[in-house]
Amino acid sequence: MSNTEHTSLGPGAEFDRIRQALARLGPNAVGAGDDCAFVEVGAERLALSCDLTIEGTHFRAGWLAPVELGWRATAAALSDLAAVAARPLGVLTSVAVPAEWPEEHFADLMEGVGEAARSAGAVVWGGDLVRADRVVVDVLVAGRLDGEPVRRSGAQAGDELWVTGVLGGPFRAVAAWNAGTEPDETARARFTHPVPRVREALWLKDRGARAMIDVSDGLVADAGHLAAASGVGVVIDPDRVPLHPAVEVVDEALASGEEYELLLALPPGAGAAAAQAFRAAFDLPLTQVGVVEQGAGVQLRRRSGPVNLPPLFGHFR
Amino acid sequence: MSNTEHTSLGPGAEFDRIRQALARLGPNAVGAGDDCAFVEVGAERLALSCDLTIEGTHFRAGWLAPVELGWRATAAALSDLAAVAARPLGVLTSVAVPAEWPEEHFADLMEGVGEAARSAGAVVWGGDLVRADRVVVDVLVAGRLDGEPVRRSGAQAGDELWVTGVLGGPFRAVAAWNAGTEPDETARARFTHPVPRVREALWLKDRGARAMIDVSDGLVADAGHLAAASGVGVVIDPDRVPLHPAVEVVDEALASGEEYELLLALPPGAGAAAAQAFRAAFDLPLTQVGVVEQGAGVQLRRRSGPVNLPPLFGHFR
Structure with missing residues (x-):
């Protein structure tokens, strides 16, 4: 979900729009500037989020079977809950x-929703x-928090930046479809069946x-949100x-959105042991991709020196 | 919102689809077959609902200013909370x-959301x-229940059927727009600024x-939902x-959807005194429109005898 805290959003026209809109709501808008509200x-604390999937924006006809669409839309929303733990x-x-x-088709779609939820x-x-001339799926998720959520805003200079899984599959799948070809099967599965x-x-x-934040806009973009919030x-x-x-090239993995992996800051030195245990527990890599420093924004830096940011990709761009 | 209880929906293809879909989810789908889940x-009980508004289905470009669209979409969702008290x-x-x-425009839309919420x-x-080629607004609402909700399923033979407000305004507004004319101002306001x-x-x-149920599909259609649930x-x-x-003709008021008035069953004799006090409290009519009987479905009956059901209207039909 997008945010309601004016200071915690990364750059980009969409976020400017949300800032502008919520500034006008004043004290009637609340929220923590995280993946969830x-x-x-009572004595409980809930995390709530919603995630909107629209044919023509997030996918095109023929890319997703209805059951995959239901899964994917629901997984995307559940990923917002994951991002705050x-x-x-x-x-x-x-x-x-x-x-x-x-x-x-509708029953299939709801079966995908049910499977992802379960x-x-x-x-x-x-x-x-309702009926419309294109497919729209909005999924609202509610989760329970045990204690404090993990926020976007907790990163400190000196922390290490880690990411779960591997990146770039959804980018490759969309690139193949846009080129009129069928994607690599494993890349396709990363698009059609993301795992929150x-x-x-x-x-x-x-x-x-x-x-923590989930990688929905792309690694560099979401790192920017985390940096801005922190x-x-x-x-x-x-x-x-x-x-x-x-x-094929690393820029694809830097820009690939809708990964629904987690990007997180760990205290210095905490990651190395965690990565081994994480892989053993989940059969999934946990990889350090960078560090947190004083300052602002996102830089790409190889050991050999700084590199320019690649163009950021929005939906289909 | 639509329902998750197979027995409590009225007739219609949309509802058949929901039944079919949720039957396949089995025990993974819960819900009470009411306007809310x-x-x-913890110790609290929440009512949740979502309401989807799509350009081309619920309104056409030019009918609603963005602030009106935000109000209307939010009021529609809040009306689901009203329906369960x-x-x-x-x-x-x-x-x-x-x-x-x-x-x-987006800031205006969110201002309408904020005003309706407030x-x-x-x-x-x-x-x-997100961006798309048409406007979509989905509003999720959460409310707190004090004790039991009022359900669709509580009507008993012998009860009186009452409705708040006056009906038909939204129908007239849409009819005027579809005819290429500007609606009567008060009819237009019933469409653009419904009050939950x-x-x-x-x-x-x-x-x-x-x-209780809110009149979103039309008086006869929603009476059918209430009858089926009860x-x-x-x-x-x-x-x-x-x-x-x-x-102009009563059929318009029978079919007019998106009224967001309440249709309710009161015990025999309770309504007459309530209606006076209701009008004094809210400056709004509360009118008996019928009775609850043993049996099933909805009948139209004048004092002079039965009449045929008018054709039911869906969106724009």
């Missing part, structure tokens, strides 16, 4: 489908269904993760970024 | 806007913003409302339906 309900409780879905969709320990609470890192996030919180600079070494096997 | 959080806490919004929208005692928790009956609902619950039949007298002044 945090809401006290909340335990998923349930989901609500608002769905628009074209009138010409076969009956079973995989994260959540249930489907209900939703809204819910259990991984709880584990990483226990190991001292000080700041009031620090972030340095990423492109040579250390863990690449999906289908990646 | 009910979720226990929940106290609104907050809203999340997922918004898609075209790239060519002026910057201030009018109902709720705050804006945050949201998601949040306080009215709490009041009606205290006066013994046994079953396992009863409903009889509506068209001559008793309170008409918006712009209404």
Whole structure:
């Protein structure tokens, strides 16, 4: 989800728009500037987020089977809960489908929603269904926080920057589709069946993760959000970024969005032991990609020296 | 919101689709078949709902200023909380806007969201913003329940069927736009600035409302949902339906959706005194439109005898 704290967003026109809008709401808008909103309900604290998926913006007809669309939209929303280390409780879905969709497509879509929810320990609470001339899926997720969430704003100069999994698969899948070819199967699966890192996030919180964000806009863009929220600079070494096997050049992995991996800051020295145990626990790499420094923004720096930021990619660009 | 209980939905292809989809989710789908999902959080009980508004389905370009769109989408979702007599806490919004929208349009839209939320005692928790080629607004609302919600399923044979406000304004507004003319100003306001009956609902619950639903699909259609959920039949007298002044024939008021008035069942004899006090408290009519009987479905019956159901109207039909 986007944010409601004016100081904690990275650069970009979309974020300027949200800032402008929420500034006008004044005290009627609350929120913590994180992947989720945090809401006290009695003695409990909930994390809430919503994630909107629209045909033509996030995918094109033919890229995703309905069951994959349901999974993917739900996984994207659940990933926001992972980013703050909340335990998923349930989901609500608002769905628009074209009138010409076969009956079973909607049921397939909801089956994907249900599978993704179940995989994260959540249930489907209900939703809204309307007709439109393109497919829209909005997924609202609610999770329970045990104690404090992990925020974007906790990174400190000297911390190490780590990322789960490997990056670049979704970029390669979209690039193949846009070129009129079929993607590599494993790259395609990273786009169609992303895995929200819910259990991984709880584990990483226990190991001292000080700041966290999910990689939805791309590694460099999301590192920028984390840096802005924490009031620090972030340095990423492109040579250390863990690449999906289908990646051809590292820029693809730096820009690839909708990865739903976790980017996090760990205290100095905490990561090396954590990485081994993490791999053993989850069969997934945990890789240091950079460091947190005083300053602002994101720099790319190889051991041989600074490099220019690649152009950032939005949806389909 | 639509429903997750298979037995409590009225007729119609949309509802068949939801039934089919949720049947396949099995025990992974929960819900009470009401306007909201009910979720226990610690000692609290929340009502949650989401409501999706899409350009081309719910409105066309030029019908609504952005601030009106934000209000309307939020009011529609808040009305689901009213329907179960929940106290609104907050809203999340997922918004898609075209790239060519002026910057201030999105801020205006969010101002409308904020105004509607504030009018109902709720705050804006945050949201998601993406670009698309048409406007999409999904609003998630959460409210707190004091004790039991008022459900759709509580109507009993012998109850009286009452409705708040006057009906038909939104129908007339859409009809005027579809005819290429400007609507009557008060009819237009019923479409652009619907008022969720949040306080009215709490009041009606205290006066013994046994079953309630908001009029979003149209009086006859929503009476059908209530009848199906309660396992009863409903009889509506068209001559008793309170008409918006712009209404030309009563069928318009029977079919007019997106009214966001409340349709409710009161125990026999409870309504007459309630109606006077209701009008004094809210400056709004509360009108008996029919009765609840044994049986199933909705019948229209004048004192002079039965009449045929008018064709039901979906969006723009």
